[in-house]
Amino acid sequence: MVTRMMPPVLTLESVSIRYGDRLAVDGLSLELPRGEMFGLLGPNGSGKSSTLGAIAGCRIPSSGTIRLAGIAHSEQPTEYARQLGFVPQELAIYDELTVKQNLRFFGDLFDLSGLELRQRTDHLLDRLRLLDCLHRPVRHLSGGMQRRVNLAVALLHQPALLLLDEPTVALDPESRECLFGILADLRNEGQTVLLTTHLLDEAERWCDRIGILQQGRLVAEGSPAQLAQQMPERVLVASLPERPAPWVEKSVRHLLPAGSHLEITGNRVRLVAESSGDLGRALALLLKHGFALDRIQSPGLSLEEWPAVRERPALESASAGEIVCDAA
Numbered sequence: 174m175v176t177r178m179m180p181p182v183l184t185l186e187s188v189s190i191r192y193g194d195r196l197a198v199d200g201l202s203l204e205l206p207r208g209e210m211f212g213l214l215g216p217n218g219s220g221k222s223s224t225l226g227a228i229a230g231c232r233i234p235s236s237g238t239i240r241l242a243g244i245a246h247s248e249q250p251t252e253y254a255r256q257l258g259f260v261p262q263e264l265a266i267y268d269e270l271t272v273k274q275n276l277r278f279f280g281d282l283f284d285l286s287g288l289e290l291r292q293r294t295d296h297l298l299d300r301l302r303l304l305d306c307l308h309r310p311v312r313h314l315s316g317g318m319q320r321r322v323n324l325a326v327a328l329l330h331q332p333a334l335l336l337l338d339e340p341t342v343a344l345d346p347e348s349r350e351c352l353f354g355i356l357a358d359l360r361n362e363g364q365t366v367l368l369t370t371h372l373l374d375e376a377e378r379w380c381d382r383i384g385i386l387q388q389g390r391l392v393a394e395g396s397p398a399q400l401a402q403q404m405p406e407r408v409l410v411a412s413l414p415e416r417p418a419p420w421v422e423k424s425v426r427h428l429l430p431a432g433s434h435l436e437i438t439g440n441r442v443r444l445v446a447e448s449s450g451d452l453g454r455a456l457a458l459l460l461k462h463g464f465a466l467d468r469i470q471s472p473g474l475s476l477e478e479w480p481a482v483r484e485r486p487a488l489e490s491a492s493a494g495e496i497v498c499d500a501a
């Protein structure tokens with residue numbers, strides 16, 4: 174539920190962050206409207222944490238401006254902090270305290286007390302599926318629950334922006350699903366969410382908009398559908414009902430077009446080529462050599478492959494499903 178007519182909750186204008194000579198973030202501009210879930214993606218070292226640190230007010234950008242609900246951190250740091258709920262990568266709660274004690278402690282920091290604190294706590298415990306563990310020390314909870322307690326703490330003071338740094342790292346698939354389900358519910362109620370991840374699949378599934386950072390620069394930005402349209406179809410994933418004999422696999426690898434590569438993990442095959450034409454030729458080769466492929470998909474590129482595409486704008490592009498099998 175994105176309300177585009179309202180002023181943006183978060184605005185970054187030409188933000189750069191330096192560590193000595195190293196330019197970690199290079200002229201980043203971004204606007205987040207109310208009720209949007211935005212995923213900032215990028216491989217390790219691309220500048221995600223530096224960006225989040227600056228938005229959280231922990232790091233002063235070398236240049237550019239950041240405004241949260243119209244407020245600049247440098248002008249009104251306390252009011253800025255009130256607009257922000259931050260869930261860092263490392264847990265930022267007291268693991269020897271119970272869930273309830275943590276919520277009380279952090280509620281105090283935001284001058285919440287009495288009936289207001291109780292109502293807010295009850296609401297969050299219910300929404301974040303934490304009612305059963307109210308009196309348990311945080312250290313006795315599962316990783317997923319601990320992450321949800323940290324989320325409850327960040328939401329206590331009803332911030333305009335919820336900021337999460339790699340919220341699903343080290344979580345099992347069920348806990349990831351649960352956490353993103355909660356974030357999606359919050360977003361549907363108007364909460365603005367900005368999170369970092371290095372998992373494209375995760376961002377594509379849950380985020381309204383995605384920004385891809387490469388070496389500190391925003392190289393792509395848009396809805397998952399818009400980003401998919403910008404990606405030439407050079408990758409193909411399929412499953413193998415049975416693995417071909419090692420000698421067949423080896424000889425096929427030798428025959429693949431230059432720049433193509435084939436990964437086989439368990440019964441999953443992933444084929445990456447330099448162009449859609451090469452992808453078609455490589456696919457034809459696999460079929461000719463008896464690879465029985467099931468459920469062929471063309472899922473787009475992974476983050477690691479994205480810069481290679483950006484650097485080769487002249488690459489052939491093809492629409493989804495356009496895979497030509499005419500090679501001999």
Ligand SMILES: Nc1ncnc2c1ncn2[C@@H]1O[C@H](COP(=O)(O)OP(=O)(O)OP(=O)(O)O)[C@@H](O)[C@H]1O
Nearest residue numbers: 192195196197215216217218219220221222223224
């Ligand atoms: N305190 C620091 N001093 C010097 N260089 C730093 C510092 N923090 C980060 N960097 C450098 O800045 C660049 C961006 O780092 P940053 O941690 O923001 O990236 P990231 O995308 O969050 O990476 P990761 O996913 O590994 O956390 C990297 O080259 C990193 O080595």
